[in-house]
Amino acid sequence: MGLFNRLLAKVRGTSTASSQDWSEIEIELLESDLGPTLVSELLDSAKKMRGDDAESSIRDILKAKLSQKPRLIHGSYPTNVVMVVGVNGTGKTTSVAKLAAHLHKQGDSVLLAAADTFRAAAVDQLQTWGNRLGVEVISGKEGAEPASVAFDSVKRALENRSKYLIIDTAGRLHNKNDLMAELGKVKRVIEKGAPLAEVLLVIDATTGQNGLAQAKIFSEAVEVTGLILTKLDGSARGGVALAIERTLDIPIKFIGTGEGAGDFAPFDPDSYLDGLLA
Numbered sequence: 184m185g186l187f188n189r190l191l192a193k194v195r196g197t198s199t200a201s202s203q204d205w206s207e208i209e210i211e212l213l214e215s216d217l218g219p220t221l222v223s224e225l226l227d228s229a230k231k232m233r234g235d236d237a238e239s240s241i242r243d244i245l246k247a248k249l250s251q252k253p254r255l256i257h258g259s260y261p262t263n264v265v266m267v268v269g270v271n272g273t274g275k276t277t278s279v280a281k282l283a284a285h286l287h288k289q290g291d292s293v294l295l296a297a298a299d300t301f302r303a304a305a306v307d308q309l310q311t312w313g314n315r316l317g318v319e320v321i322s323g324k325e326g327a328e329p330a331s332v333a334f335d336s337v338k339r340a341l342e343n344r345s346k347y348l349i350i351d352t353a354g355r356l357h358n359k360n361d362l363m364a365e366l367g368k369v370k371r372v373i374e375k376g377a378p379l380a381e382v383l384l385v386i387d388a389t390t391g392q393n394g395l396a397q398a399k400i401f402s403e404a405v406e407v408t409g410l411i412l413t414k415l416d417g418s419a420r421g422g423v424a425l426a427i428e429r430t431l432d433i434p435i436k437f438i439g440t441g442e443g444a445g446d447f448a449p450f451d452p453d454s455y456l457d458g459l460l461a
């Protein structure tokens with residue numbers, strides 16, 4: 184049953200919902216990770232609605248909560264440098280590869296950088312993707328400074344005139360200050376070589392409201408410019424993404440819907456809302 188079915192049924196009919204009904208609807212909406220602020224805004228509007236246009240009214244309300252910022256990769260420099268960040272296991276490395284595949288398919292030249300130097304396996308994982316996609320991967324020795332790998336990759340991308348450089352970073356918990364400070368350093372070192380086009384934060388759609396805390400803290404550390412929302416192929420509806428867009432005005436730029444290179448697409452607000460309202 185769609186997330187908003189009960190709500191729609193209540194406002195569509197002529198009968199007025201009881202306060203018991205409204206609190207049940209509220210609980211249901213809260214369970215979808217939309218977050219308390221957005222849920223109470225929605226309920227306030229819904230209580231004033233009547234009639235068959237309820238669905239389009241709710242769609243309009245939700246749409247108005249989405250960011251108005253551009254959703255394409257913002258770039259003006261000869262090499263568009265994209266840094267990919269996020270907590271452990273959200274799908275960063277896979278998304279780096281998928282984004283490379285997406286851009287490569289468009290005919291653009293792409294270089295990848297394995298700046299997750301904590302684990303040799305992380306470099307191998309990206310290298311395997313690079314081989315599969317026919318995209319070069321810059322890496323350092325195991326235990327190398329992530330900032331130095333990132334800096335070398337910027338130099339290489341500028342020399343090669345790559346249109347895009349996508350830099351993978353190690354997963355880190357947003358509440359670990361030293362790791363967040365290290366990420367800030369990687370960013371500053373990259374910017375010594377070239378301006379950053381984007382800092383993309385990867386959010387796992389199944390993480391719930393914690394995603395909002397992740398987005399806040401990563402933004403403070405590295406000025407996140409966009410989101411990649413992964414694992415939307417599962418049961419998660421990704422309500423948290425709406426909460427992030429509304430609260431922090433960070434646009435979702437891409438979505439991940441599986442483990443394959445093609446399970447990736449630019450974010451389309453209308454089909455996302457279709458999914459929430461289905």
Ligand SMILES: Nc1nc2c(ncn2[C@@H]2O[C@H](COP(=O)(O)OP(=O)(O)OP(=O)(O)O)[C@@H](O)[C@H]2O)c(=O)[nH]1
Binds near residue numbers: 278299385
């Ligand atoms: N179902 C599904 N699985 C995904 C998606 N994106 C990534 N995964 C899987 O999630 C797991 C973790 O993905 P990684 O790309 O290694 O995640 P990461 O953020 O780089 O992980 P760390 O570097 O360890 O922090 C892998 O098994 C991926 O195949 C997605 O959109 N859908």
Ligand SMILES: [Mg+2]
Binds near residue numbers: 352353354
């Ligand atoms: Mg990784």
